[in-house]
Amino acid sequence: MTQKTILNDRHRALGARMVDFGGWDMPLNYGSQIEEHHQVRRDAGMFDVSHMTVVDLHGAQVRDFLRKLVANSVDKLKASGKALYTCMLNAQGGVIDDLIVYYLDESWFRIVVNAATRDKDLAWIGEQAKQFGGVEMKERAELAMIAVQGPNAREKTLGLIADGDRARIGKLGKFVAGQAKTTDGIDVFVARTGYTGEDGFEIIVPEQQAVALWDALLDAGVKPAGLGARDTLRLEAGMNLYGQDMDETVSPYEAALAWTIALDEGRPFTGRDVLEKQKAEGAPRQMIGLVMDEKGVLRHGQKVLTAHGEGEILSGTFSPTLGKAIAFARVPAGDIPLGAAGNVRVDIRGKEVPVRVVKFPFVRDGKAQEGI
Incomplete structure (x- = not known):
């Protein structure tokens, strides 16, 4: 059965051409994919990415667990809100998924994984967590996500952030996130991340308030963009698409993702032995x-x-x-x-x-x- 995000009716009201994407009914474009692409490159556009899976990990051993789970080093994450792009590998060094890890505190990390890989990702993470007693995995299905991207994306989004939080959110560095309220009192998790090569934010919002936030962004002059523009933008920006550019038979070295591998001493993450051999001998x-x-x-x-x-x-x-x-x-x-x-x-x-x-x-x- 095809799934729908909370914004599905809004997409249709805006005239979106809808397609199946990994089992989700998603907007391909709202009229012109080319115009939506240029809108993001030149001004600001927004994407419904609520099909992505948000998972919170809690427990005293979460950092140790993530040190084993992913190929990049979560030891780089020391300040609350700091994010890390990384790959989760199998024993053969193949990419199970690429994901973002957010550090919130020593007993709470958040990860965002791809929609099409949700089932296998959750099964893999849950199985690996059994080795670390007390690590609790909680899927946050009640959250939606909107990505606002483009040279004017931050300015237009910040206008919707409450006065008490606006300056702090405006100072977020790249790959850093923070909690805030909007001018309408909506609690949001704002991350200075994205998938287009442009600056902007990815905003995690309670599903019940996602439509209100979408409409507020529309009123602020942020235009909607669909999967078509998202794909051309991310390829221009040199960003991989899971399932097309990499999968479980491809190592990070074979996917031009060597920069996401941290062979830090004393961290035996899954797939490390294969990556060490490829680094020494060449992939x-x-x-x-x-x-x-x-x-x-x-x-x-x-x-x-x-x-x-x-x-x-x-x-x-x-x-x-x-x-x-x-x-x-x-x-x-x-x-x-x-x-x-x-x-x-x-x-x-x-x-x-x-x-x-x-x-x-x-x-x-x-x-x-x-x-x-």
């Missing part, structure tokens, strides 16, 4: 960024040809900001020069089309990165 595959200067679109599953062997397109799309096709691809490990087209080719309906290998993110601060 068998690598993820690269591609730009196609010819007309056309790079799509998931297309064959990629390199001097080291064949790979495939992972995420691929037309970039509204760049006006050309971009993609992630996973190919055999080996040195591939950046820049000139022809070192790598993509099989598009039997034609080998030359593409350029580039560093990602493809777009930063609303503009193409150098060399793209």
